[in-house]
Amino acid sequence: MKISTSQTFDTAVSQMNRQQSKIAEMQAKLASGNQLVKPSDDAEKSGIIQRLTSALSRQDSFEAGLDRAQSRLLAEQSALMSSENILQRIRELAVRAGNDSLSVADKTVIAGEVSSLRDELFALANSQDVNGNYVFAGSAVQSAAFVAAADGTINYQGDKNLSLVDVSDYRTLVINRPGDEVFKPVARTDGAGETTSIGFFAAIDDFADALIADNDVNISRGLTEVSSITESMGIAIADLGNRMNTVDSQRDVLADTKLRYQELLSNAEDLDYATAVTQLSAELLSLEAAQASFAKISQLNLFNYLR
Amino acid sequence: MVDILNIGAGATQLYRSALSTVSNNIANMNTDGYTRQVSASAENTPIQMGGMFVGDGARLASITRAFSEFNESNLRNSSSDLANQDPMIKYTDRVVDIMGSKTAGLNSALDTFFNSARDLSSDPGSTTLRNGYLRDADGLAVRFRELAGQLTSVEEETQTSINSQLTSLTSLGKQLLAVNQLLEKNHSGNQQAPALLDQRDNILRDMAEITKIHVKQNTSGSVEVRLDSQTGTPVVVEALRSTEFSATFDATKPGQAEILANVYGTANPTASVIGGSLGGLINFRTQILAPTLASLNGLAEVVATEVNALQTTAVDAGGIRGTNLFNADVATTGAAGFTLLQTDASKVAAAGLLKILPNAGNTGSAKLDYSQIASGTATPNFTLSFTTAAGYSIGGAAVAVDANGGFIHEGINYAVTGTPANGDTFTVGLNTNAAGDNRNIRLVAQLQTKEVTADGRTVSDSYVDMVNVVGAASTLAKISKDALQVVYDQAVMEKDKISGVSLDQEAADLIRFQQAFQAAAQIIQTSNKMFDSIIGIR
Numbered sequence: 001m002k003i004s005t006s007q008t009f010d011t012a013v014s015q016m017n018r019q020q021s022k023i024a025e026m027q028a029k030l031a032s033g034n035q036l037v038k039p040s041d042d043a044e045k046s047g048i049i050q051r052l053t054s055a056l057s058r059q060d061s062f063e064a065g066l067d068r069a070q071s072r073l074l075a076e077q078s079a080l081m082s083s084e085n086i087l088q089r090i091r092e093l094a095v096r097a098g099n100d101s102l103s104v105a106d107k108t109v110i111a112g113e114v115s116s117l118r119d120e121l122f123a124l125a126n127s128q129d130v131n132g133n134y135v136f137a138g139s140a141v142q143s144a145a146f147v148a149a150a151d152g153t154i155n156y157q158g159d160k161n162l163s164l165v166d167v168s169d170y171r172t173l174v175i176n177r178p179g180d181e182v183f184k185p186v187a188r189t190d191g192a193g194e195t196t197s198i199g200f201f202a203a204i205d206d207f208a209d210a211l212i213a214d215n216d217v218n219i220s221r222g223l224t225e226v227s228s229i230t231e232s233m234g235i236a237i238a239d240l241g242n243r244m245n246t247v248d249s250q251r252d253v254l255a256d257t258k259l260r261y262q263e264l265l266s267n268a269e270d271l272d273y274a275t276a277v278t279q280l281s282a283e284l285l286s287l288e289a290a291q292a293s294f295a296k297i298s299q300l301n302l303f304n305y306l307r
Numbered sequence: 308m309v310d311i312l313n314i315g316a317g318a319t320q321l322y323r324s325a326l327s328t329v330s331n332n333i334a335n336m337n338t339d340g341y342t343r344q345v346s347a348s349a350e351n352t353p354i355q356m357g358g359m360f361v362g363d364g365a366r367l368a369s370i371t372r373a374f375s376e377f378n379e380s381n382l383r384n385s386s387s388d389l390a391n392q393d394p395m396i397k398y399t400d401r402v403v404d405i406m407g408s409k410t411a412g413l414n415s416a417l418d419t420f421f422n423s424a425r426d427l428s429s430d431p432g433s434t435t436l437r438n439g440y441l442r443d444a445d446g447l448a449v450r451f452r453e454l455a456g457q458l459t460s461v462e463e464e465t466q467t468s469i470n471s472q473l474t475s476l477t478s479l480g481k482q483l484l485a486v487n488q489l490l491e492k493n494h495s496g497n498q499q500a501p502a503l504l505d506q507r508d509n510i511l512r513d514m515a516e517i518t519k520i521h522v523k524q525n526t527s528g529s530v531e532v533r534l535d536s537q538t539g540t541p542v543v544v545e546a547l548r549s550t551e552f553s554a555t556f557d558a559t560k561p562g563q564a565e566i567l568a569n570v571y572g573t574a575n576p577t578a579s580v581i582g583g584s585l586g587g588l589i590n591f592r593t594q595i596l597a598p599t600l601a602s603l604n605g606l607a608e609v610v611a612t613e614v615n616a617l618q619t620t621a622v623d624a625g626g627i628r629g630t631n632l633f634n635a636d637v638a639t640t641g642a643a644g645f646t647l648l649q650t651d652a653s654k655v656a657a658a659g660l661l662k663i664l665p666n667a668g669n670t671g672s673a674k675l676d677y678s679q680i681a682s683g684t685a686t687p688n689f690t691l692s693f694t695t696a697a698g699y700s701i702g703g704a705a706v707a708v709d710a711n712g713g714f715i716h717e718g719i720n721y722a723v724t725g726t727p728a729n730g731d732t733f734t735v736g737l738n739t740n741a742a743g744d745n746r747n748i749r750l751v752a753q754l755q756t757k758e759v760t761a762d763g764r765t766v767s768d769s770y771v772d773m774v775n776v777v778g779a780a781s782t783l784a785k786i787s788k789d790a791l792q793v794v795y796d797q798a799v800m801e802k803d804k805i806s807g808v809s810l811d812q813e814a815a816d817l818i819r820f821q822q823a824f825q826a827a828a829q830i831i832q833t834s835n836k837m838f839d840s841i842i843g844i845r
Contacts, residue, residue, distance in 0.1 A: 047772075
């Protein structure tokens with residue numbers, strides 16, 4: 001079969017070009033460290049990379065949410081711990097006041113301490129987190145949870161909404177506890193057998209009043225009620241503990257999930273240098289072979305022998 | 308009487324021509340489209356001497372092209388097929404690179420937007436986070452517009468490309484017409500100038516790269532070219548006429564193109580342009596560009612609709628029912644008209660729409676809640692009362708309660724759970740003073756993994772799939788190109804086997820004809836000596 005001379009040259013040139021472009025491609029991969037230099041190198045793989053990247057960034061955002069939830073919970077925690085200590089103190093005072101041997105003057109002193117402890121509790125009930133949100137106000141976080149009316153009674157101003165924050169694709173975390181469940185009213189049954197709901201602060205105030213009035217029946221009722229609100233506080237603390245645990249365990253879960261996605265992403269995206277370098281050597285070898293053979297073949301020409 | 312001198316002279320002339328043909332071949336070795344020429348000799352009519360015939364030497368019979376019509380048309384067809392793949396590969400890769408980019412694609416903007424929504428959901432009262440949410444909503448809008456713009460510029464570029472290809476086709480037609488007219492002056496195809504025929508074939512090959520053509524050769528060597536094998540389909544070039552091609556594009560239908568063939572003074576649309584780079588461009592526009600743009604517009608519409616639906620059924624930081632976040636006209640304008648309408652961070656509706664408060668004196672166990680809010684601007688503000696005698700009523704008017712104990716009021720579905728007691732009331736109003744309420748913004752964040760597109764997938768998955776479809780088309784075109792390249796190379800080789808110039812062959816011919824020339828010169832010498840011998844007799 002006849003091969004035309006220009007075809008010999010054209011073919012050799014196009015083969016060397018093809019080889020050169022393969023080498024350039026390998027070089028770009030090696031330089032960037034990526035399997036794909038541009039998405040069109042492998043659209044399907046770049047789709048996988050996009051999915052993984054977006055899943056990974058979602059985990060990052062869950063983590064950021066977790067951080068903010070935690071700062072909120074920490075504010076709640078510090079308020080609850082202090083409140084519990086104060087309630088313990090009030091309870092001790094209530095137990096001591098129940099002792100018949102105390103004089104009226106002693107009881108008045110105790111009443112003074114109870115009142116100042118109640119003021120501390122009031123301040124704690126209006127705790128704010130680092131971002132200025134009232135922790136115990138439900139979703140009305142921009143105004144104080146408890147407000148004192150002109151006559152001194154303290155009313156809950158927040159709502160009963162629980163704020164849910166997504167901390168993973170499948171898990172949500174409650175980041176607040178409405179104030180009237182933490183500083184919870186007590187049920188009081190009067191002489192006629194009718195039950196009414198008495199506010200948290202009103203119950204403490206009534207106890208202080210009973211001390212000043214030296215009303216033994218009401219003092220003992222005060223002890224019962226203080227025990228009851230302490231118990232509610234205990235439940236709030238346990239609930240908080242659960243939520244704090246969720247934060248910690250979720251942090252671990254997120255770290256694991258992130259690691260897994262990172263591994264998958266690395267598999268899809270990062271270049272395997274050993275294989276790539278071997279491949280590059282192979283390509284270089286065949287380019288050299290093409291060049292050497294072309295140099296030889298192009299010499300073969302009958303005209304070289306005509307002298 | 309046989310004249311040896313004449314035979315010798317004729318032979319030297321013959322071989323001089325043969326040598327010049329070989330030289331011409333060598334000289335044109337690298338000329339594009341040159342067909343190797345072959346000289347043929349023929350025996351002169353012998354001279355009868357009595358009962359015998361004495362040969363009278365040889366003469367140059369013809370110089371023809373070493374040419375195979377079959378190989379040539381094979382080459383044309385395979386070059387049409389090969390050229391068909393190039394625009395597909397070039398532009399689909401462009402689209403994949405634009406849309407599939409990790410940073411410049413839609414996905415990163417979607418991620419940022421939804422992450423911002425999620426951030427805001429963990430502290431909805433924060434103005435910083437609200438501003439961040441608006442900023443990233445704008446980023447998403449900008450990204451949609453950018454992608455639409457990029458696709459539009461691809462659309463414009465392919466339009467320009469189609470126009471320039473059609474201009475080339477028209478001008479090639481005119482050139483061919485000129486060649487045809489020259490060829491028509493001589494009725495025998497065998498006696499045409501080889502260079503003219505080479506020129507004709509070059510033009511045909513260039514045409515075939517633009518679109519698939521069907522060639523019919525006349526006896527004179529002039530050709531008729533059609534876009535299709537059937538008669539009646541548009542003629543590109545006839546013996547005495549060539550066609551003007553042009554295209555029109557419909558701005559409202561991106562990707563559409565109408566090719567017009569002006570044969571008899573009126574431009575008629577033709578669908579016969581297939582194959583070649585022109586066919587490839589048209590394929591890319593109809594099969595890839597138009598559907599991709601439509602999908603992108605569809606996604607833009609879904610995102611705008613879904614986010615707006617949530618934004619308008621919730622209350623903003625001021626306790627006012629929210630208004631659209633994104634331009635609701637996206638359904639008609641497409642992704643190019645995707646704009647952010649809100650600039651005030653307090654207008655981000657993060658909180659649930661309603662606040663429902665049971666009266667403090669309620670003694671029953673009933674709870675009232677709401678779900679499904681129809682779009683609209685209703686701002687509920689009413690008291691729901693229950694009496695054992697009359698059931699539920701609002702402002703004295705009885706409320707129709709369904710089987711599940713729920714009811715619909717002002718386009719909002721309410722559900723009642725538990726048992727109300729006589730005289731229980733609930734106040735229902737907009738959810739004012741609820742800066743910490745994240746119910747709605749959380750739903751926005753959850754859109755990221757919600758299957759909201761028409762085919763039941765998430766926006767992000769739908770987008771990735773759309774890019775994959777384009778990528779698959781590109782891969783297919785690359786595979787086809789590799790296969791067709793082999794076919795084309797084969798066709799080139801087949802043609803070259805006959806028509807190409809090989810230096811080895813020419814060198815051998817050169818020696819052969821040189822030796823023959825020398826021998827013929829010897830004939831003249833011999834004839835001279837013979838004459839001298841005769842003269843010298845004394």
